[in-house]
Amino acid sequence: MASLDEVCQKIGYHFKDSELLTMAMTHRSFSAVNNERVEFLGDSLLNMIIAEALYLRFPDVDEGDLSRIRALLVSGKTLATVAVEFELGRFLRLGAGEKNSGGQRRASTLADAVEALIGAIYLEAGFEVCRERVLAWFAPRLVSLNPDASHKDPKTRLQEFLQGRKQPLPDYQLVETAGADHQQTFIVSCSISLLKSSVSASGSSRRKAEQAAAEKVLLALKEIE
Structure with a gap:
């Protein structure tokens, strides 16, 4: 595994407690002492820090839009992108099976590692330092945000599209769990009256699979409009 000193350089924070950093980079497949608990802590901290940043940055935006923007910023997809920017996959401690199956590139594993780092920084240095680091990591995304743009998730957008045309709501069915x-991995189908056949998509949770299926339906609707 690459030197954990490189992690510190990339994230802009030097851990005094190397064991804390090692734990944050340890997947449950590698050891019983892993990053799951500290990732849980980091998830809560991330939501709080981003919520505060959005509240202060957009004083005229209502709660619903703030929630949708926050959901976009703290999503697994965004966190995985942050992890790739830091090349965290190189530093993860994974069990042999997880590593051989490409765990160092798996979005959910990378996202968890980012949250684990946030939790670890908080445990060592406190909230103010943790917030400063998170805001630095997310600064380009926060600066580029357009609060007037639609940040609604695909399921909400599909539902509103259908309701606006007085069509029945979409029908989501769990096809397979593997x-x-x-x-x-969850595979979900989405059927609507405006399309002749259902659309299927997969995700690491049923909710994510439904969101992916709704996104595919929205793309299909654009092609026939």
């Missing part, structure tokens, strides 16, 4: 308990 993989081990800790690494499941």
Whole structure:
């Protein structure tokens, strides 16, 4: 595994407690002492820090839009992108099976690592330092935000599209669940009256699979409009 000193350089924070950093970079497949608990902490901190930043940055935006913007910023997809920017996959400690199956590139694993780092920084240096680091990592995204743009998730956008045309709501069905308990893949179909056939998509949770299916339906609707 690459030197963890490189992690510190990339994230802009030097850990005094190397064991804390090591834990944050350890997947549950590698050891019973892993980053799950500190990732749980980091998830809560991230939501708080981003919520505060949006509240202060956009005083005229209502709660619903703020929630949607926050959901976009703290989504697994965004966090995985941050992890790729830091090249965290190089530093993750993974079990042999997880590593051989490409765990160092798996979006959910990378996103968890970012949250684990946030939790670890908080435990070592406190909230103010943690907030400063998170805001620095997310600064380009916060600066480029347009609060007037639609940040609604695909399921909400599809529902509103159909309601606006007085059409029945979409029907989501779980088609298949595959993989081990800790690494499941969900396949969901989405059917609407405006399309002749249903559309299927997969995700690491049923909710994510439904969102992906709704996005595919929206793209299909654009092609026939």
